[in-house]
Amino acid sequence: MKNKIFLFIIILFFIFCFIIFYKGLNNSNIYIPKLNNKKDLPIFIARDFYLETEVNSEKIFLDNNFYILNIWASWCVPCRKEHPILMELSRNKSIKLIGLNYRDNLNNAKKFIDELGNPYSQILIDEEGTLAVEFGAYGVPETFIIDKNKKIIKKFIGPLNQKLLKEIKLFLK
Amino acid sequence: MKIIKLFLIIFILINFSQSKSDVKSEELKNKILKNIRCLICQGQSVYDSESDFALSIKLIVEKKINDGLSEKQIYEFLREKYGEWILYDPELSKNTYILWLLPLLLFLFGGAIVYMNLIIKKK
Amino acid sequence: MANQIGYYSLILGLALSFILSAVSIKDFYNNNQGINQKVLSLSFLQFFFVIISFLSLILSFVNSDFSNETVFNNSHTTKPLFYKISGTWGNHEGSLLLWLLVLTLFIFLFLIKSNEQPKKYRILTLLFQQVIIIGFFLFLLKTSNPFNYLFPIPKEGLGLNPILQDPALAIHPPILYLGYVGSSIIFSASLSAVTQNYVSKEWAQHIKKWILISWIFLTLGIMLGSIWAYYELGWGGFWFWDPVENVSLMPWLTLTALLHCVLVLERRVALTSWIIILSIATFILSMCGTFLVRSGILNSVHTFANDPERGIFILIFLFVLIFLSLGIFFLFHKENNKNLDKIFWLSKEASILINNWFLMYFLSVVLIGTTYPIFLDVISAQKISVGPPFYHKLIVPFLIPFLVFMSLGPKLNWIKSKVENKFSLIIFFIISIFLSFFILRKLTPGVLFNTVLISPAFYLFFITAKDLFIKKFKNLPQSIAHFSFSMLLLSILFNSILSLEIITNIKVGEKYNFDKGQIFFQKLEKNKNSNYNSVIGHFKINNNKGKIIYLKPELRIYNQPVTITSEADIKTTLLADTFLVMNLVKGKEYFNIRYQVKPFMIWIWISVLLLSLGGLMSLLKKKYEK
Secondary structure, eight states, rough: HHHHHHHHHHHHHHHHHHHHHHHHHHSOSSOOOOOOEEEEEEOEEETTTTOEEEEEEHHHSSSEEEEEEEEEEETEEEHHHHHHHHHHHHHTTTTEEEEEEEEEOOOHHHHHHHHOOOOSEEEEOOOOSSHHHTOOOOOOSEEEEEOOEEEEEEEEEEOOHHHHHHHHHHOOO | OOHHHHHHHHHHHHHHHHHHHHHHHHHHHHHHHHBBOOOSSOBBBBBTTSHHHHHHHHHHHHHHHHHHHHHHEEEEEEEHHHHHGBBSSSSSSSTHHHHHHHOOOOOOOHHHHHHHHOOOOOO | OOHHHHHHHHHHHHHHHHHHHHHHHHHSOOOOSSSSSHHHHHHHHHHHHHHHHHHHHHHHHHHTTTHHHHHHHHOOSSHHHHHHHGGGSSSHHHHHHHHHHHHHHHHHHHHHHHHHSEEEEEEHHHHHHHHHHHHHHHHHHHHHTTTBBOOOOOSOOOOOOGGGOHHHHOOOOHHHHHHHHHHHHHHHHHHHHHHHHSSHHHHHHHHHHHHHHHHHHHHHHHHHHHHHHHSSSSSSSSSOOOOOHHHHHHHHHHHHHHHHHHHHHSSSSHHHHHHHHHHHHHHHHHHHHHHHSSSSSOSSOOOOOHHHHHHHHHHHHHHHHHHHHHHHHHHOOOOOHHHHHESSSSHHHHHHHHHHHHHHHHHHHHHHHHHHHHHHHHHHHOOOOOOOOHHHHHHHHHHHHHHHHHHHHHGOOOSOOOOOOOOHHHHHHHHHHHHHHHHHHOSSOHHHHHHHHHHHHHHHHHHHHHHHHSSTTTTTTHHHHHHHHHHHHHHHHHHHOOOOOEEEOTTTTTTEEEEEEEEEEEEEEEESSSSSSEEEEEEEEEEEEEEEEEEEOOOEEEETTTEEEEEOOEESSSEEEEEEEEEEOOOOEHHHHHHHHTTTTHHHEEEEEEHHHHHHHHHHHOOOOO
């Protein structure tokens, strides 16, 4: 009798393990940091891309607007692909695009902008990559939407595409 | 002469203590970096990686140490930005009670079984 | 051509499994003495077909026959012949074929080497083994056929990942699989022994050989993997508590426990249930490891191409084996008399029980640490990482009593004993404490904890060393194994305490001074090889004692697939390894270098070799200690 209960418990345990492993198989093993709830904007000081002066983060996000912060670099191949989408976004007057140039060579970055156009109303330099960390980014490109209350409400990892563009536009309405 | 000696000693002492605190913060930095997972590499710590992400994290940890943040505060900062995943040393919390305590419970349980199977008699 | 031969040999091999099972079941009910010769020939034939299949895969790799998908994915014409051959098992499909090869080889060897065992026991072992073999055949043919045909035939292959092109890694999988598969024999044999109620002293003597064989290969296999990580991954560590490493460590722990328990069973019928459970657990853990690694469920440095279909197949197969063994265990196993099973507290048996207790604890730490993130993710969608600090915190403190027991245990006699030579045991203990205290006080700041940790390791070291020299080789294999284990721990501990590491950025022609010497980056040299171009840095390192070392780390730019790897340059001496690796920094003219002095590195490998030598000697030993 005692043995039977024991056996029963063991079988239940293994069935439980089976279910967990089975479900675990369908989960991706690649980790993507999620944005679970709204986050405050980090406070930082950055250098401006063209003026090379220092700017305070509070002065960057001053207007009562939606902001989109895009992290990019000239060496990043997907950034090239997403650039036309950013150009399209920049035509929307109700938002402002801020670029964060991530661990880049300044000359290469300028060439990149000259070649493909400048969608950003302001570009900040993040030579060391530490500002990107403040935003919780871990690669390029990444895009953040910041609402009028100066909260980060959405983040996109990887290049934007037409589908995500629609999603962003929905968000802004 | 005595004054010079005294100055020398003070000078050395100051130097010494300075270099010592440098060494300490360097050690602390390495310790922290070894406990942070590099998110874009597979199964590698930030300390062992030279990827862009790892280099940025190295700089930011150094900055935070210089700002006077403690080890815990730095972990807290990174956890807030990237989630629990980034830390190799999971803290004891409701998510990890089983992780930390189950092996210890099993150890006690095993000890009990071993004890029950032994004949302990004193002569 | 080779493709078809390989594929059809596999099908024939599978068909033989069924024929073999049918013939042996018939033979099982036959009253003849000994197994029918037919069974032996069929088993050999099966092995023969698998080896034909394996050889034809090697042939495809050697000829760079890109009509074969596996070859196309993992090889390239410019690769050196050695790596073309080792590429055969450097990938998922080929490595499974190797598994199968070893499975069929081992069961054939088992059959011809077990003549003096009962016939029914041998046949049942064969049948259980055929269940595993059929599982692997189906897995191979259904989800990972190594002989998929490609048309049109590509001109060039995709190449083998450069970090896998390494001599240690070329022989690592075969050795490791010998260990894993050896455990499958133990699994089948123990299930068969349970059904036949044959768990006895004779059985222990016979199965001990197989335990030793797989233990030796598993030990060596783990070491080779570790050597590979040390030389190739390029950050100077040798054990990262990465899931893939943990997965190989788990069966090693149960196998070590089993090895000790079988010593008890050789002398008296005790611990039978426990031995069966360990035998089953070892193979189940090997299979569980295969599942965790091949399904891609875990995030690890060593990734195989993952495919959910494969994962599901192994998962189902794994649980079929688990429930099969559970069923057999509960149906057939008869516990022997409780009182006979009891063990006097001061005896060798008791110390072996304690050894098992600790080993099982270490196993539970590794097992829970490795799988917990999967459970948490599925249940609460939270992702956490469990890394080295977790394992260190839970394992290191427990090593201290473990080592003390390990030093004292072999001193005791079987059944019942008294403590002899109390005086020398205590003296040795005091010496060890003082010795480690004085060594550490000179070297490091964290004296107290390290003393507590290192003195038991020294204790084991001295006691086993004394046994080796004084006890006139009474039980040489055991002494050697325990001695080398203490050496292993001492080298690991001193290695981690005394390592020196410098990470800095440096340009050609620059010098970097640190408190114990100077690094001088003399020049950069460019080279062309058949399958990669390389940039070699010439470094001169002076240390304060006036010693000069030249190191030449290398950056390799492989063409197929295009990958940049850093090859560390390592100078090994008996006292320490000096390790230098350089990395490219994007967009900068300087290089990032990592210079390390790692004391006693070579002793880690030597002690593991010695440890397996202890196992080998025990395997070859004819007479057993009475």
